[in-house]
Every structure is written in C-alpha cells, then in structure tokens.
Amino acid sequence: MLLSDQPTINFTLGVHNHQPFGNWDWVIEEAYASAYLPFLEVLARHPGVRVTLHYSGALLEWLLEHHPEFIAKLKVLSDRKQVELITGGFHAPVLAVIPDRDKIQQIERLTALIEAQFGTTPEGMWLAERVWEPHLVKPIAEAGCAWTALDDTIFKAAGLRGPQLFGYYQTEEQGRMLELFPINSELMRLIPFEAPERVLEYLRANASPDGNRIALCLDDGEKFGVWPNTHKAVYENGWLDRFFRLLEDHSDWINCTTVRDYRADRRPFGRIYLPSATYVQMQEWALPPEEAKLYAEARAQLNERHGNFLRGGMWRNFLVRYPESNNLHKKMLLVAEKVEAAGRPPEAQEALWQGQSSDPYWHGVFGGLYLSHLRSANYRALLKAETLSDDLIHQGAEFLEVAERDFDCDGKPEVLISTKQQNLYFNLEGGALFELDYKPCAFNVLDTLARRTEAYHSKIARATTLEAFRREGGLRAIYDVVLTKEAGLERFLFHDWYRRLSFLDHFLHPDSRLDSFYDMSYGEQGDFVNQAYVLTREDGPDEVALTFKRDGHVWVGSEFWPITVKKRFVIPKAGEAVAKVAYTLENGLERPVSLWFGVEFNANFLAGNAPDRYYYSPGTIIPDPRLGSKGELADLKAIGIKDVFTGIDYRLSWDRPATVWRFPVETISMSEGGFERVYQSSCMMPHWRLEMPAKGTFSLNFEQRLSDVVD
Template identity: 45%
Template structure:
C-alpha cells in the first residue's frame, strides 16, 4: 500500500471592527495580497482559506481583483473556503441564535463571492466549549479546527492526533481536526526542510495519517521580519515548491477530501480550552507568574515532555472577570440582545421588523472578539476598538427604540443590576 502523509494547510485572515483603514490596507499589501499571489503560482498546492466577514467585505470593496484570484483557485480545485462567525466573535459567549446567524451570514457571503458552500469553519481564537457542536451543526457546519492542545487536555497524545475525531452535544455531531502546535511554531520561522522531515515522519505511524497546519495569515508578512523572510527571501514560494516535490511522501489535501476518503478515529469529548498562550493570558497576573515558574521547573527537571499536557492556564471567560472593560462590553451586548427579543415579541409592521433586523446585525458587530480580551497585540487595551464596539451596540439600541416607539414623546425607565 502506498504510504504518504496527507497535509492540510489552512490560513486564517482577520481585521477587527474599528481598526483603522490604513491598518487594513497595510495588512493587505504586506500579507494578504502577496500570500495569495504566491499561492496562485502553485496551482497543485492545495490550501484552505478563511477570511472573517469583516476582512472579506473590505477586500471585496477595495481590491475586487483579489476576490477574482480566490474564485479562480476555488474553481480549479486548489482552495477550500472556510466559514466561521461573520464578525469573528468568541462563539461560546454569545447567544445560540447569534452563533448560527453569524456562521450562516459568512457562509452566504463566501458562496456569493467564490461560488462554493463552506462545509467547515474557523473557530475564533480556538476557544472551545463542550456545548458548541450543537449550534455549529445547526449552522450547517460539518467540521471545525482546534489546536492539538485541546486533545492533549482530553488525554490523547501525539501518536493519536494524525486524523480527526467526532464531537457531539445532545446527539448533534461535529468533526474536529487537531492543528499541530509544532507546525504553528515552525512555519514560517524554521527551514522548510525541517517541516518536510516532520511530515515525512508520519508516513509509517498509521494507515492514513492526516496532519493539519492552521494559523494566522498575518504570520506571512505582518509579524516582525516575516515580510522580508517570506517574500524578499522567498521562504513562502520555496515552501510551496518543496512540498510539491515531495509528492511521494507528502500530499496537500483539503478537509473535504479527508472527510470523503478517511473514517474518523472515534469520538472525543474535549474540555474547555484554547491555545496554551491564550489560557495563560486569561489568568490573573499573579497566577500567570506562578504558572510560568511551574512550567520552567518541569522543564528544568526534565518532566515537561511527559507531564506538560496536564499543566494548563485558565478559562477564556476569566477575561470577563479580569477586566471590567471586557465584562461591561459583554453585558451591554447581552442587554441589547434581550431588548431585541422583547421587542420582537410585539412586532406589528414590516418596518418594525426591518429595524430590528438592522439592530440584530449591529449587535453582532458588537460581538467582534478583539475588544473582549488581549494577547500580545493590544486587544481591549486599544480604546478605538472598544469605542467601535460601543458605537455598534448603541446604534442597535437606537434602532430598537425606533421600532418600539412610534411617536417622539416617550420615556423608558428600567432598574437593573
């Protein structure tokens, strides 16, 4: 039997609600444009692509030729398009109807622009909670990508992560692919030969090994030094070319190919998780220092490789208690959601419904994740991002008031805590 590693290469691009237009444009010119142009030159290299609805719509307006290149690559079988939350929310913390509505909205835009219906999705910041399979399945998704870290927290080891598993919630199933942390750290920073050797090593591990790389597009041009590395030094084109030359051992495939050709490795019930760095950031500052100290001790004592999977940080929702700014935005969003639900129960006219539909979309813009947490790039520390979220939530409230009050003389008083 012919033995080779099936390699899924998935890229995610996103810009937050409220970001400056010059940041969008600079990111496009240093990252999204050169990446897609490089990929276009290697039609045999299969890739999976996710753009948030925010970014995809911006590109459609400002650089429509970029969409044309994507559509061409889809039509020739090179690109598989992914869905996700349109405004890139942390899906676990928004109402189920918004989970479903956001995913369906992006799927519709992807189909309109590229002619293909996404089967799977990118999970924002890979923030997983066990209830997600139900609503993601209801949104029409067959699969999702998370980190291999999630699986290790469930007790699996590297030898068991060369395929996909099935998660379920109340009988609703969702395929879950683990993305390699090793590849996330090596691409594009290490020599291409190291990645090739890593992937070749799986050829004899199982009958049909599948290895996933899934990470941010911004690593290919926006991270410090990566534009020089990827394009001026041609790391990216060398990577594409080298992979294609290894066809006997490594073949790029799509998620859809794997689902069609290979059975799952079984059921899995993943705990609440995100990538390791995120869960460290979610901890209080004191606990972060203690976690880092403990991890250093394990490494010094030679215990990290064996026991590291049992050491983890906090829970994404801790950001809501760690930062009042984050909690206030979240509870404002939930308050607006409740106002929409109350108003919807008393709808009379088509005009009122149209206003509430607009309010719902404004509320969903206010669910964009970047202002709810921070990593190394600012997040909720950037006041212009928080301001933009409040603008959309306040606009949603204004539209609700227009729908529910037919004359100009009214006052509402509500006491709450």
C-alpha cells in the first residue's frame, strides 16, 4: 500500500433532482430557474470539480421538452467526464412497494433514456426516498445496476463506525450482488448551510495517508436553490462558486471524483447486510404523532454512540397512518394485475408507472399526500392504465365486474364494481362508498383526505412567515424551518374521527349545527358511520344489486334505541355512470321515536375557490356556489357539482325534501413554504328530522349520477 506524506481523501458531490409526476409546470419552471440551471452553470465554470447527478425520468422528459438547451449543456459536461449520470426508477417510485417486474423495467427505462440522450451507460442508481429493504438487491442487480447509496445511519445501525463509513460494501440477495455506498450525514448537514471552509475542515479531518477513503454527499438538488433562502445564499452570495473554487485550489489532497471513477480504482471494504430503513427524518414521520414526538425526544437525549441503534418507523407505515395512501397503493397493485392480464400494452404500462410515482403516497415536511393535485395525477394515470387494459380484455364491449376481495389488505373483504363507465368500491364498515371513478375523465371523485393530527401541529403558534424568514436571511435545512403561509391557521385545526367517504349514515344529536358538524364537535348518536354492515348481493345479467344492512343503535341519554338501516345499491352494466340507492330505516321499538338522520357525501374536485368548479341545485340559486363555501340550504331534492375544468357533472338527488349542509374539508399541513391550508374535498349532507311510529319504517331513494359537463 502506497502512503502519502500528506493525507488525502476522495470526495464526491452527488445531487438528486426530481419533481413529482403531475406537478404544475410553473412549479417545475421555478425550480429550474432557481436551482437546476444555475447549479449547472456554476459547475461548468469549474472544470476541476466532478459530480454525480441524478434526474428522475419525468423531470428529464420535462427538461427535454421545455429546455433542450439544458440537456445540451448537461451532455457537454457528461462528455468531458465532469458529470456522472446515474439511473433509478423512471417515475421515482418507492421500489420496495411496487411489483418486481416494474422495479426492473422502470430502472431499465431511465437507463435507456440516459443512453439515448447522453451516450453513456449509468452504473449506479438513486433509490427514491432512500427507502431500503434487503430484498431490493435482486431486482436492482437484475436491472443492470452495480451500486446504490444509502444514509450512513443505516450502516451505523449495522455496527460500522468512523473510517469504516468512508468506503463502500458488497451485499447480496439470492446470489445477486450490489455495492452500497454510505451517504455522509455530516456533509449533508454542512452543505450548503455552513461556510465552505467548514466542509474542507471536515474533509481534512477524515483524510488518510493511503488515500482510499471516499466522502460521498448525495442529496436533494432542491437544497441548492429551491428551499427557503437557499437561492440567495448558494448563487447570489456565491456559496457554490466559493466551494467549487476551494475544491479546485486544494486538489493536491482532495480528489474530486465521481462514484464511477472511485469504483474503478478501489475495492469494496467488505461484505455487509443492512436492515430495512430510510433516513432519520422519514423514520420519525412514519410514526403516529405522539410516538413521533417520543422518537424525536429519544434521539435528542441519546448521544451518537447509542442513538445510532434507535430505529423509528419504516416507510410502509405510511400505508397504516393514512388509509388514503393505502387506498392509492392497493389501487396501483390492482391496476398492475389488469395491465398484466391485458398483455402489458406499452401505453397502459407507462400510465401504471406514472401512478407509481412516490410523492403522494407519504408525507413529511413536504406536501406529498396532502397535495390533492398529486394524488389526483396518480389516480388519473392508474385509471388511464385500467381503462386501456379493460378495453383490451373486454374488446371494447360493455361489461360489469363484481369482486368481493380484500382490496385494502386488512383481513376483511371489500366489494369492487367496475363497468366501462365507472368504478364503485364499497366498505362493509359503514356500508360506505370509498372510491368513485368516472372513467371517461379518468377521475376519482372520492380522492379525499381526512383531517388528522400531525406531530408538527404543536409548532404552528411559533411559525414565522416565509417573507419574514427571507428578510432575516436565515439558512437552515428544510427539516429545521418552521414557517407558515397564512396567519391564524390554528383556527382551522379540526380532526375527523372517520374517513371522508360517501353514503355515511349519521344520527345527529338535537344540539348539532352546521358549525359543529364542520368542526367535529357535534354529537353522533348512532353507531353506523364506521361500523360493520352485512352484505347481500344479487347478480343479474344487466345490473348488480348490493344491500348493506346494519342492526344498530341510536343513543338517547342512557337508552339504546334499536334501529336498522338498509341501503340497496343498484348499478347497471351499460349506459350511464349511475347508481340508484333505496334506503329503509326501521324502528325496533314498540313506541314512536324522533330521529335526525343524515347521509354524508364527499367529493374532491381539487379547487375550493376556482370559478370553473361550483355547486348547483336545479331551481335554486346558491348564494355562494364555490366549493370552498360553507352554508345551509333548505327544501332541496338535489345538489350537484359542475367541474368545467375536468368536464365532470356530479349530481345527487333524492325523493324527499331535505336541508343540506355543505362545507370544505381543509387540512393544515407542512410544505416547503411552511404550514398551509389545503382544500381536500367538499362535504354535502342532506338530512331529515323524522317522527317514526312504533315498529315503523322510513324510506328514501337516492340517485348518484356522473356525466360530462354540458354547456
């Protein structure tokens, strides 16, 4: 082994650039102008600096379409070996939770795009959200990748320390081999939030006489210009220029290299098997709110020596924390089955991959799941894939599929109805409709999100505005910034005790009002909203009928009144996207009872204040028809929503005049810009005050109809 008089170190700066599938063009354009382009321009001025870059496939395609000049600049840097390009899942899926065939083919697709545009074959890959599970080795290796990089905290949890973290390791699964590089957490903390000289001090402290060590910092490109105050610090104040200049000036002991070239010259440090994990913050976010606080406290109290062994939640727990995320994930798996059954037609396959984009499946300090336009984009893609596959499977004919299967993998069956026009998915809990897809527009009307407690809600009172933070000129990692986009958001912190579905059956306390129902302080006297109904199914050649029945109770003081609710849904095979629903309520007492009964519906058309999305009721003028409005309307027999933007007319009608409450369901969540109020759905509830005789009944007929908007 050759030793140098001066200790040296290999350093690789890696940058991962990604935008969610379905994000608005103006958001991507801002990120391009704030981070992606200026980073490349600074890099081009420093030929002595070599970097490893990742662009997700969707972002790379966007750049090809909107900024081909950027691709040309990137190719110049790649051709002169200043940039190493790495691959990954094309639409940035969390690889661990998609089918293996899609894992492999998504990676292969991005590799092929890089080869076609840049004439180079990537050796390594970026693992979306840095979510690691040991079984990933096999599909990643089979996709042609030699290495990936994971947070060094995962290596520490496996027992590595100090100099052992400045190299790379070999792992395997069923004999397939993959190399794993630790991403240096201290460098991620320093870059670009501390002075460049501090980074060099750290590198100097970890240099070695044999020069074998590598310090790899592979992190989000958005921290170089998109995160609050970073554009000013990194570019206007010259942080990146200064850092690159220092790297060039100290090239006698810092070998600024790419992972490709380091691998070519150095052998792995050894063999390793790592536990399932992701980065520290993600492990906190995946936990329930109270446990997340305890986890954060435990990490703060333990020193590094012991804290390295503290594990939080795993990424899959988001599918438990948020049933809506689980719904989207299981929809993806169902559609994957259909695409496979149809012979994997290319257009359907691409749409399925788009629907696997990871962003709306989870939530941390970025919007993610809470951003309804991202959820909707994934659903649109999945519905496109489903419709294309159904057309091939059924040869374009009308069809009616009814399946009783454990869709959400909770050990209990759901009922899935699919026709050429619509999908209707039912829970036995509540006898509720939890997915309503209008296939001609590839739109899930019930893509809603309940209002839930988040661990960070306790920080709202001390949040500062983004404008104030910019004036202060502070520079901190996005995880450490507490901002708000709107003052007084604590006034909108309400928490739902059930999912926002449709055909939810309520028995209201006499003191209930619109405001108390809106903020969840009302009294629920029935046990029907989320409790089990019994299903009876009648299959016919042209329609299917589902009857959900519950023998439940209504609490009045200390009494439990026996009440039965039956609702019979009839869905036709052909024609319009319609469902006819017959309700029957039965009084089990030998005396009359007074009840206040309501049926709740929810619908998400993505914008609460857009003028092209509004309420309507035939023959009635609604004073404020915005979907974000709150109000009460009397003596209605129908209410609907027209979404001119998407082209959908969603209409509910019934045969007995009712008072209707309506209000927006809005969540308070974190995003890059701070706390924000996000419209998630519009809640509508027609309700009736009933005087039911002894052993008497009450009947009610509904129609739910989806159609194209007609001007």
